[in-house]
Amino acid sequence: MLSRVADSLFWMARYMERSDGILRMLKVNYNSSQDNLSDFSWQPVLKVFTYLEGPAIIELANESSEVLRYMILDKENGNSVQNIVIHARENARSVQDNVTIEVWQCLNDFYHLIRDERHINSLAQGDAISVIDVMVKQCLVYYGTVDITMSRGSGYCFMSLGKFLERALQSIDILDVKLGSMSAEDTQAYDTLYWKYLLMSVSGYKLYLKNYQSGFEARNVVHQIVLNTHFPRSVIYSLDHLHRNFEQLSAYLDKASFDELNFEIGKLRSKVRYSTLNDIEAMGLHTYLADIKKDLSDISSKLNQYCFAYS
């Protein structure tokens, strides 16, 4: 496979994973903002998912519909869902011969859908949730289409690498911004709703209720998002799949590059797999997450260097 093509597939998948993550997270936070929680603020979301700086964030912190417009449709916001979808489609467009026609058409449809000017009005005056739902559904169509139509060759693996790398980073970010800087005493102060929305924003609320019968505790939330192998958005789940997909690439990469990257990914996967909640607490959640994040970004730049270098 051409290095440029691998690169584009990797980024196409990353962008799609990101738009799905952002949309779900926005939906939940918007819902939560309508509950009139006294302590609800868009600040953490804006901090993680936009390039805005201090004063701009404070200005927007309580303007729900403006936040939605900015984060979904704003053309100037490099990380708005619209721009992310445009990037995903541009990547797909340049490798149309390497994705199925169904995948291409799905992204193309998403592109036309999200550029529809009517959304601006609907977000502001209509039902914002309906607008987001239409887009989330388009992401689901994408996942299904990839699953059903793409052959399991190197292209699929590169897409999976992008998807799980992005997903791990997203879960880390969401957890870190909500919990990372809190001390154990702080965490006691939050009521159920806070945890509920945090879990919902990573689509993990139902699973939590089933698995952790003891009510809401920061420890359990951390466990689910970092260490629960059954939770498809947990860090360990993402790393497991990142590794598994990378191993499939052994036939498509030269041995030295493969071995080095395989070692790095395997090492990170083991590091998380053999962490306990006590280890994490001892290290401090924020430090722990920052460490994983650093490893992920090293892996990403090595992928760039060994697999995607073409110009």
Add this chain to the structure above:
Amino acid sequence: MIDPNNGRFTNVKKRYRLKLSKGFMQHTNIFESYHIGEGTFDEMYQGKDVRTAYQGIFNFLKSNSPEDLTMKEELSKRLFMSQGITFTVYSSGEGIEKIFPFDIIPRIITADEWDFVERGIRQRLKALNLFLKDIYSHQFILKDGIVPTDIIYSCPHFIREMHGLKVPHDIYVHISGIDIIRGGDGTFYVLEDNLRTPSGVSYMIENREITKRIFPDVLRRNSVRSVTQYPTLLHKNLKSLSPRQVANPTVVLLTPGMFNSAYFEHTTLARLMGIELVEGRDLVVENHKVFMKTTYGLQQVDVIYRRVDDDFLDPLVFNKESVLGVAGIMSAYRKGNVAIVNAVGNGVADDKAIYTFVPDMIKYYLNEEPILSNVPTYHCADPEQLEHVFNNITSMVIKKTNGSGGYDMLMGNSATEKEIEDYKKAVIKEPRQFIAQPIISLSTTPCYINGKLTPRRVDLRPFALFGPEGIEIVPGGLTRVALKEGSMVVNSSQGGGSKDTWVLA
């Protein structure tokens, strides 16, 4: 002339009769405003009668209300958009997706007409290919005085680097799109030979796909010949050119990139052939061999179907500024380590000044009379001919010999006096750069415009594939149509669109 469709449509008529009895009267109004221009050959009507070939579609149109047809038209637009059969126009930093206008009414060519056109193209292509081989080797045709030497050496597309270069199977013109028009009496003429990187074949394929969706069953009932085999034929030819004797040679399609207006076509062809779509930056030349940069390392490339013009192909030989090509690719080509399709330097054979000599080439190389006629053409470089052109300028079209896309030409019948004067000055300055032709009144076919059938002018670009086993022409082509009222210019850059082209069995 034996009509191959004689009797074939009787079933169709019967089938529609039931519907027609109800709908006939109120639906005929779409035909009301169909007025054929004087001295113009209309492809559907012969006087007041509908030609046999069009009878099937005529009945179909009659059985549909204008609302139905408008819905079909909208469906076709939607399909083009959602399938991404678009090109991007960049304005104020933002890309806008445009579709190449498509008219839903097919253009129909009978089996006899096609047979004639096909034989004509085969003959012409054979001669043009021999001409290229000759020009880049012994140049017998110049020595024998058939073609003037200065016209070759003054042609900007004559590539000296090609001299003495042996191309696989002596084929230069692997893919061509010869433009054909019909004059006032229906005679076919060759308007232009496109032997470099002719585009539009993806529209031949996609327009047919759209027709299948908007006119269910109609294709089958009319015995329309299929065009879907094109990519398979092309792929077979490309593989056969590999310099390395390996089971699965690496064939790639080289595109200038996604900002090119034909990018959709490049991706479609690569996908349909299952070959890699590469850009210049994906390739590298080492030791006179071309490689592509893959995740596994470098992989040797055997055949390049390039959609990059000669000028941009190799910055070491041609345009130094070009980043679209590959440095050193010409040296690999010269050594015979890679096949390039179409060959480099073909422009010397489709230059508009050389066009006039094609009938002579056919006689010289093949000892045959040309099947397809040329449009009479005057060389502005010849003072006598130039005088004739200037004296009759209002019935002439003057074109640049190396122009394309319908730009920079003068239509004498519609130009203002000032435009004519300005153009004359340009011609006098550099006469070699211009040719003139009497304005041919292109044939018209019905188009569905604003709820009415209206005649619009068309041309035809069939795509011919020249491989080691001979010339194959897929029955069909790109029909370009001048959608502006009264316009004779079918180029997409000048308000032209396209139609599905049916060749009947």
